[in-house]
Amino acid sequence: MRLSPDAIIFWQSGFFKINATLVFTWVIMAVLTAGSVLITSRLSSGLTRSRWQNVLEMIVTAIKEQIREVGLADPEIYLPFLGTIFLFVAASALFTILPGFEPPTGSLSTTAALALLVFAAVPLFGIRKQGMRSYLKTYMEPTAVMLPFNIIGEISRTLALAVRLFGNMMSGGMIAGILLTITPFFFPAVMTLLGLLTGMVQAYIFTILAAVYISAATRAQKHSRHREEDAST
Amino acid sequence: MPIDWFTVAAQAINFLLLVWLMKRFLYKPVLRAIDAREKRIEEQLGDAKALKMEALKEKEEFQRKSGIFDRERTELMNAAAEKAKSEKIHLLEEARSSAEILRAKWREDLERDASRLEEDFQRRVREEVFSIVRKTLSDLAGEELESKIIDLFLRRLGKMDEEERKGLAPKTMAPDASVRLRTAFSLTEEQRNTIGQEVKKLFSLKKEPEFTVEKNLVAGMELSVSGQKISWTIDDYLLSLRESVEDLIKPGKKASPSPADGGKEDASLKGPSRSAKNPPKKRQTSDPPGEEEKDNL
The missing domain is CATH 1.20.5 (Single alpha-helices involved in coiled-coils or other helix-helix interfaces)
Structure with a gap:
């Protein structure tokens, strides 16, 4: 039984290969980009606008509001990264309703890549916000003894992020496959529906967790600064 | 569950590419549109507020x-x-x-x-x-009355002294002037002679007076000599009475139009009857020779 679309390889030349994960990722990229281009080419800044523009604005503002609610003061900075995570994961889950579509997020390689990106983005946004020194100092909070634990915590949560998404996405497809072999026709459809829901939930969770991590990295400095201020006074 | 590291790397690149694409084609334009709209709405709200303020001001002004x-x-x-x-x-x-x-x-x-x-x-x-x-x-009136009048006339003439007679006679009278005597009734020959002589004597005339009958005189006689007239007739009395009555009425008319003055009217009416007893001695006539005199005998 196949667990990951990575196993479907269309073309391979040594280390390089084109598997289903990449192909379906490109499909999603193409659809998202084309849709965006199509809709935003006729954007209206007036009071009347097309329903598609309305949908897009709704999605974008909703993501923005979510990021703000997590605690990031300037959502515009984080919107492209976090918003794209959400859109990509949600689109992967949504497209599962298309027959023959394998969600790229059902591949551990994809979720690992996403998790690694979040893993890289957290310190990057942290450093960008508060500077290298200040950011690195947060790893030695509250004391230098905590440095290894902090590093382990950082890595483990990235791993958890990747595995959580992979497990959920993969399980959705897996359950559908299993049910299809046991009870054909009706249940798989219901399970696909359920998979759609869990996919959306996972997209939300992944994005929110990434936002929380970034928020923690950018906010840590604030805490330390507050502490410094308290000490000085 | 193997992890294909090539796929991981490729997916990472793919994702970063997607982030760039999304940023380029989705977030930026949409956020820009939203911002533009918000700005526009804000402007419109500002305008509306300004307009409202203006309207309020105008309302106050209007009030x-x-x-x-x-x-x-x-x-x-x-x-x-x-x-x-x-x-x-x-x-x-x-x-x-x-x-x-x-x-x-x-x-x-x-x-x-x-x-x-x-x-x-x-x-x-x-x-x-x-x-x-x-x-x-x-x-x-009748011949009897006429003769009585003539008798009275003659008697009065006879009673006159020389001064009075001269006073009656015209000053510039020629001795051959003709004298006319008019009576209401025809006189007898004797009466004519007596009167003729008396008149001739009175005015020192040579000519015999000329006698004519005039019914309008009612009674009495009238003597005309050289454009002057001496008469004593009922007609003259009546004329005098009428004149005096009208003279009395005329001033009374202006002074007393009210009924309270009615007594005066009565008095004025009574006037002529009193004055009729003494008619005026002279009166104006329309005869051409000039002034004529009438004697009240």
Whole structure:
């Protein structure tokens, strides 16, 4: 039984290969980009606008509001990264309703890549916000003894992020496959529906967790600064 | 569960590419549109607020003006009412005065009509009285009365002294002037001779007087000599009476139009009857030779 679309390889030349994960990722990229281009080419800044523009604005503002609610003061900075995570994961889950579509997020390689990106983005946004020194100092909070634990915590949560998404996405497809072999026709459809829901939930969770991590990295400095201020006074 | 590291790397690149694409084609334009709209809405709200403020200001201004207008209107209304009142009083006054004038005129007309009527009445009464008197006297008159009158005439002439006779005679009378004697009835030969002699003696005349009968004289005689006339006739009496009556009525008419003065009218009517006893000595006639005199014998 196949667990990951990575196993479907269309073309391979040594280390390089084109598997289903990449192909379906490109499909999603193409659809998202084309849709965006199509809709935003006729954007209206007036009071009347097309329903598609309305949908897009709704999605974008909703993501923005979510990021703000997590605690990031300037959502515009984080919107492209976090918003794209959400859109990509949600689109992967949504497209599962298309027959023959394998969600790229059902591949551990994809979720690992996403998790690694979040893993890289957290310190990057942290450093960008508060500077290298200040950011690195947060790893030695509250004391230098905590440095290894902090590093382990950082890595483990990235791993958890990747595995959580992979497990959920993969399980959705897996359950559908299993049910299809046991009870054909009706249940798989219901399970696909359920998979759609869990996919959306996972997209939300992944994005929110990434936002929380970034928020923690950018906010840590604030805490330390507050502490410094308290000490000085 | 193997992890394909090539796929991981490729997916990472793919994702970063997707982030760039999304940023380029989705987030930026959408956020820009939203910002533009918000800005626009804000501007419109600002404009609306400004307009509202302006409207409020204008409303206040309008209310202020409306208040002023109301006040002015009330003042104007009051002034108009006051003016109308005074105009009404003025018009009433005018109407009253014109009514007074009309009434006075009407009263004057009425009085004039009444006095004209009265005058007319008096005139007719007078004429009637005179015609009756004339008729009565004419009826009474006769040769007998005539002869009595002539006797009286002659007796009076005889009683006159020289001075009086000269006074009666015209100053510039020629001795051959013709003398005319008019009587109401024809005289007897004897009467004619007596009168002729008396007259000739009176005026120192040579010519015999000429006798004519004139019925209009009623009774009595009239003597004309050199353009002068001496008469004693009923007709003359009546004429004198009429003249004196009219002389008495004329001033009385102006002075006493009211009924309270009616007594004066009566007095004036009575006047001629008294004065008839003493008719005037001379009167103007229309005869061409000039001034004529009439003696009251």
